[in-house]
């Protein structure tokens with residue numbers, strides 16, 4: 001189906017362009033060129049760690065004070081853990097890096113990027129493409145190893161988009177600022193409907209790029225639209241993110257991916273489904289643990305119409321799951337289904353690492 005769609009798209013594109021020579025980007029799902037910053041600026045373009053010259057960082061354009069940093073102990077007593085590779089960039093006051101990316105106009109893209117704050121101050125990272133921008137607070141650290149990874153989505157409105165990562169802040173210490181260690185992009189293919197099930201992307205199979213070698217999961221920040229989202233179909237509500245986890249690096253009950261509820265009641269994941277008023281539906285979902293040292297008594301709360309279900313789960317952190325279900329009666333033509341974790345959890349012996357129950361395979365079927 002996806003292949004057929006892409007053929008149709010290519011065909012349509014040719015019709016619009018009237019030229020077979022136009023380069024059609026494939027469905028991107030990879031690091032950006034020099035997205036891991038392992039291609040270094042020439043020594044002559046570095047003043048200590050500061051990159052001199054707008055085009056000195058290979059494949060990127062830089063503005064303002066951008067530092068090229070290597071993992072390990074730093075002058076001034078910092079220690080940078082750079083989980084993916086050896087190099088990273090740090091954006092000083094009002095500094096930015098950008099790159100032009102060739103895309104398919106009309107498609108939705110998700111950027112996955114490793115971003116960490118480097119000083120104690122509130123740090124914000126602004127991600128933008130022409131027409132869209134978002135300010136991401138990176139004040140809270142979710143993993144203790146500096147491996148926090150985020151995703152953000154946009155719709156391409158032209159064949160080339162300029163992707164920019166900017167530090168809008170002004171700190172007293174101009175070398176304070178977000179550290180970026182890897183940036184990838186993925187084209188999100190349109191949602192497919194599975195027969196009978198009213199929940200879209202119900203197994204979380206369509207989601208952001210996952211770094212191949214190393215992943216602490218991908219934080220999906222709240223307040224993204226459900227149409228243009230790194231997790232199509234779903235709404236991340238309230239203040240804090242949820243985490244997208246993949247089968248290669250975590251235990252996942254079904255398919256290739258699941259969601260870890262890492263922020264207790266401060267974050268909920270929801271979807272609005274079409275229902276027929278007064279009709280009965282059965283909501284079924286799976287909860288469990290990701291086999292990531294997240295122990296304890298967990299509880300997932302689920303809501304649909306006037307019904308609520310609290311499902312307890314005792315995590316041994318060995319990668320287990322259970323399935324729960326309940327029946328609800330629709331009140332209107334749209335029903336919001338919502339899930340959150342009732343409690344906060346951190347890893348055993350690692351209180352700086354937030355974790356929680358996982359959620360997967362959410363289905364709603366009419367009850368006849």
Ligand SMILES: *[C@@H]1O[C@H](CO)[C@@H](O)[C@H](O)[C@H]1NC(C)=O
Pocket residue numbers: 059060061098099100162
């Ligand atoms: C991106 O494209 C714009 C407009 O064509 C150009 O000004 C800019 O230098 C390009 N940036 C890079 C990094 O190539």
Ligand SMILES: *[C@@H]1O[C@H](CO)[C@@H](O)[C@H](O)[C@H]1NC(C)=O
Pocket residue numbers: 036084085212213
């Ligand atoms: C991932 O691992 C492969 C094989 O070990 C290596 O060639 C590649 O450079 C690594 N990529 C990153 C981003 O670390």
Ligand SMILES: *[C@@H]1O[C@H](CO)[C@@H](O)[C@H](O)[C@H]1NC(C)=O
Pocket residue numbers: 282283284325326327367
């Ligand atoms: C809902 O569906 C599940 C899975 O098919 C089933 O086990 C459960 O009994 C159903 N619940 C209700 C209330 O119909």
